[in-house]
Amino acid sequence: MSAGPTDRGTGTAPAARRAARVLCLDPDGALLLVGGTDPARPHAPAVWLPPGGGVAAGESAGAAARRELFEETGLWLDDVGPAVTGRTVEFDFAGRRFRQRETWFAVRVARFEPRPTAWTRWERRSLVGTTWWRLGDPPPGVIPDDVVRLGEGAHRDLPATPRRVGL
Known part of the structure; x- marks a missing residue:
């Protein structure tokens, strides 16, 4: 396989x-999303994705998913279960091009009010907030098609009963 596109001609x-994301669905099928913008393109619409972020060196994807979920929403889960899917995506952020290999998890939780606990400097500059998005309703910005598809699949396949969680 080729190395792919180059970074803006450089x-x-x-x-x-590497990154991990968590599809968090409430009992009614609403999906928790975190909105963000690119600091290099401040006027672009927010992109809404499930909570998640980078996997640190020596960290498992599951551990990264739990840590990122807690940092971005205040929700701590002892277990996010097995990975349900993965994807590789290329995107630009802060003037750099990235190829990100993501591992995705899915959990059903009781609806809660997200409260970020540890946003990084970059997250404070780029994240615009969190929202519970009802599948089928238009989100307040851009949402990638595969997020919609994965959210709908997780809603269909996850048990209806939420996991017991600590906030």
């Missing part, structure tokens, strides 16, 4: 990054 390959 001749460098996109920076490789």
Whole structure:
């Protein structure tokens, strides 16, 4: 497989990054999303994704998913279960091109009010908030098609009873 597109003509390959995301659905099928913008493009609409972020060196995808979920929403889960899917996505952020390999998890939780606990400097500059998005209703910005598809699949396949969680 080729290295893929170069970084805006600079001749460098996109920076490789691993990430984990958690599809959090409430009993009614609403999906928790975190909105963000690119600091290099402040007037672009927010993109809404499930909570998640980078996997640190030596960290498992499941541990990263739990940590990121807690940092971005205040929700701590002892277990996010097995990975339900993965994807590789390329995107630009802060003037750099990234190729991100993501591992996705899915959980059903009782609806709660998200309260970020540990946003990084970049997250404070780029994240605009969280929302519970009812599947089928238009979100307040851009949502990738595969997020819609994965959210609908998780709603269909997850048990209806929420996990007991600590906030």
